[in-house]
Every structure is written in C-alpha cells, then in structure tokens.
Amino acid sequence: MFAQQLMNGLMLGGIYALVAVSFTLTIGILNFLNFSIPALFMLGGVVSCALLAAGVPAVGAAAGALAATGLASLLVERCTFRWLSTSDPHIPLVSSLGFLIFFENLVLVYFGSDAVGYPSPFARASVKVSDLTVSLPQTGGFLLALVLVALCYVLLKYTKLGRGLRSIAESPAIAEMLGVKVGWTVSSVYLVSGLLAGIGGILFGISYLQVSWDMGSEVALKGVSAMVLGGMGNVWGAVLGALIIAVIEVMTIAYLNSEAVNVFVYGLLLVIIAFCPRGLLGDRVKMAERM
Amino acid sequence: MLLEVANLCVSYGAVTAVSGVSLGVREGSIATVLGANGAGKSSLLRAIMGLTPATGEVRFAGEAISRWPAARRVAAGIAMVPEGRRILVSLTVEENLLMGAYPRHDRQIAADLDNIYDLFPNLARRRHAPGSVLSGGEQQMLAIGRAMMARPKLLLMDEPSLGLSPLFVREVFQLIRRMNADGLSILLVEQNTRLALQTAADGYVLRLGACVAAADTATLARSDDLMHAYLGGAHAAPTVHGP
Numbered sequence: 001m002f003a004q005q006l007m008n009g010l011m012l013g014g015i016y017a018l019v020a021v022s023f024t025l026t027i028g029i030l031n032f033l034n035f036s037i038p039a040l041f042m043l044g045g046v047v048s049c050a051l052l053a054a055g056v057p058a059v060g061a062a063a064g065a066l067a068a069t070g071l072a073s074l075l076v077e078r079c080t081f082r083w084l085s086t087s088d089p090h091i092p093l094v095s096s097l098g099f100l101i102f103f104e105n106l107v108l109v110y111f112g113s114d115a116v117g118y119p120s121p122f123a124r125a126s127v128k129v130s131d132l133t134v135s136l137p138q139t140g141g142f143l144l145a146l147v148l149v150a151l152c153y154v155l156l157k158y159t160k161l162g163r164g165l166r167s168i169a170e171s172p173a174i175a176e177m178l179g180v181k182v183g184w185t186v187s188s189v190y191l192v193s194g195l196l197a198g199i200g201g202i203l204f205g206i207s208y209l210q211v212s213w214d215m216g217s218e219v220a221l222k223g224v225s226a227m228v229l230g231g232m233g234n235v236w237g238a239v240l241g242a243l244i245i246a247v248i249e250v251m252t253i254a255y256l257n258s259e260a261v262n263v264f265v266y267g268l269l270l271v272i273i274a275f276c277p278r279g280l281l282g283d284r285v286k287m288a289e290r291m
Numbered sequence: 292m293l294l295e296v297a298n299l300c301v302s303y304g305a306v307t308a309v310s311g312v313s314l315g316v317r318e319g320s321i322a323t324v325l326g327a328n329g330a331g332k333s334s335l336l337r338a339i340m341g342l343t344p345a346t347g348e349v350r351f352a353g354e355a356i357s358r359w360p361a362a363r364r365v366a367a368g369i370a371m372v373p374e375g376r377r378i379l380v381s382l383t384v385e386e387n388l389l390m391g392a393y394p395r396h397d398r399q400i401a402a403d404l405d406n407i408y409d410l411f412p413n414l415a416r417r418r419h420a421p422g423s424v425l426s427g428g429e430q431q432m433l434a435i436g437r438a439m440m441a442r443p444k445l446l447l448m449d450e451p452s453l454g455l456s457p458l459f460v461r462e463v464f465q466l467i468r469r470m471n472a473d474g475l476s477i478l479l480v481e482q483n484t485r486l487a488l489q490t491a492a493d494g495y496v497l498r499l500g501a502c503v504a505a506a507d508t509a510t511l512a513r514s515d516d517l518m519h520a521y522l523g524g525a526h527a528a529p530t531v532h533g534p
Contacts, residue, residue, distance in 0.1 A: 163386050163389060163393075166379075167379055173342070174373070174377050177342055177371055177377075178365065178390050179362045179394035
C-alpha cells in the first residue's frame with residue numbers, strides 16, 4: 001500500500017516537475033514570473049484532447065497540442081516580456097496574468113466548464129509487479145519528464161545556447177556586447193518553457209484521463225511551490241521540490257484526510273522555507289551567511 | 292580608415308552625452324579618446340559597438356554599420372573590453388572565453404582558446420573556476436582574452452587601467468602594444484592621459500560630449516594648454532590610478 005502510494009506520488013511529481021522547471025526557466029534566466037504557464041499547461045491537455053476526440057492519431061494530436069502551446073508562449077513573450085525594458089516591471093506581470101485568464105476563458109467558452117474525459121489511446125494499460133499496479137502511460141510520462149528536465153540541464157550547462165542563456169541571466173547588456181542575439185534567445189526560453197508546460201498538460205491527460213479549462217491552476221500553484229522549495233533558478237531543485245510536494249499530497253490523501261491536503265502541503269512548504277529560505281538546493285553559501 | 296565615425300550623437304532622454312563627434316581609427320593603429328569624467332567617452336564606445344541608440348554615421352571596413360545590431364558588429368570584427376571588465380561571474384573562466392567567440396562558427400575556436408591560455412597561464416590554471424574568484428588584474432586579462440576570442444579587427448577598450456595595480460597596468464599596456472604589433476587596430480579610452488598618449492598614434496579630446504581637439508599624440512602631448520584646459524591637468528597625473 002505504502003509503495004503503491006509512493007509510486008503514485010512520484011508519477012504526479014513528474015508532472016509537477018515539468019511545470020516547476022517551466023517556471024524556473026523564465027524566472028531563472030529572465031527574472032520574470034510568467035503567470036501564463038498554467039494556461040499553457042492547460043492548452044497542452046485540452047488541445048490534445050480535442051484533436052484525439054476528432055480522430056487525429058496520437059502523434060498528430062501531441063504535435064498539434066505542442067504547436068498550440070509553443071505559439072501561445074511566443075505570443076505571450078511578444079506581448080509581455082518584450083515590453084519589460086520599456087515599462088514599469090509590474091505591467092508585463094499583469095499582462096501575463098491577463099493571458100492566463102484569456103486562454104482559460106477561451107477554452108471555457110469552447111469546451112464548457114465541466115471536466116472532459118481524455119480519450120487516451122493508452123487508456124488504462126498497466127502491469128502487476130507483485131502487489132504493485134504500475135500504470136504504463138504514467139510510468140512513461142514520469143520517465144519522459146525526467147529525461148526532458150535532464151535535457152534542459154544539459155542544454156543550460158554544456159551547450160553554446162546554454163552559455164548564452166546564462167550570460168543573459170547574469171547581464172543582458174554584457175550578453176549583447178558579446179554578440180548574443182538577446183531577443184531571439186529570449187524567445188527560445190519562452191518556447192522551451194511553454195513546450196515543457198504543454199507536455200506536462202498532455203501527460204496529465206494521459207495519466208488522469210480528464211482535462212478541464214482550469215486544470216492548470218492547481219498544478220501550477222504546486223509547480224511554483226516546488227520551484228521555491230527546491231531553490232529558485234535551480235532545475236534539479238525544482239524536480240526535487242516537485243517530487244516531495246507530490247508525495248506529501250498523495251500520502252496525505254491516502255493516510256489522513258483529502259480535505260487537509262493543501263494544509264499539509266503548504267504548511268510543510270512554509271516550515272521548510274522558514275528554515276531554508278533559499279530552498280533545498282539553493283545557494284548554500286548565501287544560506288550559511290544568513291544563518 | 293578601418294573605423295570612421297561622423298557626427299555621432301548620443302542622448303539619454305534630455306541629457307546629451309555625445310554631440311556631433313567625428314573620429315577615425317587607421318588600419319593597424321591605436322587611437323585614443325581623452326577627456327574628463329562625464330565627457331562622453333564611454334557613450335561614444337557604446338554607440339560604436341551598437342549598445343546604445345545614436346544618430347550620425349559609423350563606417351567599419353568601408354561598410355555603413357550604423358543600423359546594425361551589436362551581434363552583427365561583433366561578427367564583422369568589432370570587440371569591446373568594457374569599463375570595469377564586466378566578466379560574467381556566474382560562468383567559469385573558460386565559459387567566459389567561449390562567450391567571446393559566441394558569434395563565430397568556425398573550427399578554430401579551440402585553437403584560439405589554447406593561444407589565450409598560453410598568453411595568460413593564470414587563466415589556464417583556473418579555467419574551470421568561476422570568474423568571481425579572479426583578482427582584478429586577472430579579470431582584466433580575462434576581459435581582454437574574451438574580446439580576443441571574437442578574432443576582432445578593431446578592439447574598443449574602455450579604461451583598461453582603472454583599478455589595477457601598477458604591475459598589472461604595465462602588463463596591460465604591454466599587451467596592448469603587442470596586440471597592435473600583431474595587426475590589431477585599437478580605440479582606447481583611458482583616464483591615464485600620459486600612458487594613453489605614449490601608447491596611441493592619434494588622439495581625440497572630448498569635452499562635454501564634443502570633440503575639442505584631434506591630432507597625432509605627439510602634438511597633443513606638447514600642447515600643455517590644451518591638456519590643462521580640458522583634462523584638468525591630468526597631463527601630469529601619476530601613472531597609476533586606483534587602489
């Protein structure tokens with residue numbers, strides 16, 4: 001029973017991790033909290049759901065959903081972050097929040113307010129390992145999430161684009177002086193961040209077999225919490241935070257009380273942050289200075 | 292002329308930093324821009340690099356580049372060592388150097404990296420350390436090495452001696468002469484007027500954003516009046532600035 005719950009928690013954590021890393025990229029590199037990410041997550045789930053329901057094959061549905069989230073993310077970049085340099089920094093924050101509400105309500109109008117069943121081509125494929133039920137699509141999604149986060153890490157740490165991104169994170173002015181095409185590079189951050197959220201949305205549909213216009217909000221709140229818990233701007237910190245939060249959530253439902261989920265999840269978050277304000281994998285030196 | 296600047300103006304809102312400056316850097320030579328604090332020297336370099344909006348004309352190697360973004364100017368062969376070094380402290384020494392080669396796509400980057408390490412053994416020893424652990428002098432070497440990684444034809448240097456010990460100032464200026472002897476053209480902004488006049492062939496004096504004198508450095512060095520009037524007697528300043 002415990003092992004089963006632990007596994008369920010980790011599977012959920014994989015989805016939280018994608019959203020948390022999506023947030024981490026824009027805040028770590030661009031110092032911008034992109035409020036529209038929950039909507040991109042939701043678009044990934046809802047668009048793939050609609051395409052599957054219309055009879056599009058699985059690969060096509062996934063590609064269509066990712067194209068939609070990628071484009072939406074670039075639209076948000078166009079209309080929010082590009083204005084940052086010339087406006088009060090709060091304006092883009094508010095307009096990204098505007099995009100969240102806009103996308104969610106657009107889907108609300110077309111899809112209705114009820115959760116819709118997700119016509120997953122994999123349905124409930126699972127195998128029994130002793131007394132554990134292992135859901136194949138969930139496990140695949142979890143592994144995919146880890147692989148994607150690892151790819152993000154490698155991209156940031158070891159590639160030329162990654163060096164350019166970290167230069168922008170430290171100083172856009174110096175990056176520009178060194179010949180980095182800052183505008184283009186910022187767009188690539190939004191694209192990657194949006195695609196991660198979109199993939200998270202698709203995996204949510206495959207794992208839990210339903211999508212809705214507001215599916216992003218709860219998940220995104222957990223994703224942001226995971227990012228803070230793990231340490232801002234740290235990709236692996238976001239993953240660690242996501243897995244911890246998801247496991248606590250699942251364990252609370254299984255052993256305590258499903259009404260108390262958020263009390264436990266966010267209560268624990270507050271306690272950890274109080275003792276470790278930079279997050280679990282945050283900057284140790286600065287944390288030591290603070291103590 | 293490798294670089295020709297005509298009637299360049301830079302404004303920040305209502306404040307004019309550079310008003311109608313014209314200057315040139317001959318192929319293979321060092322030119323220097325002198326002037327007191329706030330004379331517009333840094334703004335001039337930033338405008339040549341394409342980092343700040345400016346009006347007027349900038350020609351590089353015969354091409355009008357005024358409308359080019361900074362990245363294209365770097366690719367065309369202009370690199371900059373900014374005031375205060377501005378190395379990237381969250382990147383390693385080696386990553387800083389590789390950032391210098393960012394617009395390049397050729398296969399010589401690794402070989403150039405080795406050349407920089409031969410030139411600066413201190414950087415080679417710390418290639419995988421973060422830029423933040425370097426001393427001020429080492430950071431200046433890194434900033435110069437980073438600029439060299441772009442394989443520039445023209446190097447813009449903003450106050451390379453600022454804040455360095457006498458030993459490092461001497462080393463930086465030896466390096467400037469050596470790079471120039473290897474064919475690099477340099478536009479040097481320097482508070483240390485005496486050193487700048489000794490090093491450069493042509494000099495321009497800025498005052499309140501306008502060019503008030505342009506001549507070969509031997510002539511400028513002889514005109515005491517000019518030096519006293521516009522550089523606040525910096526002519527006789529000690530060789531070293533900073534702590």
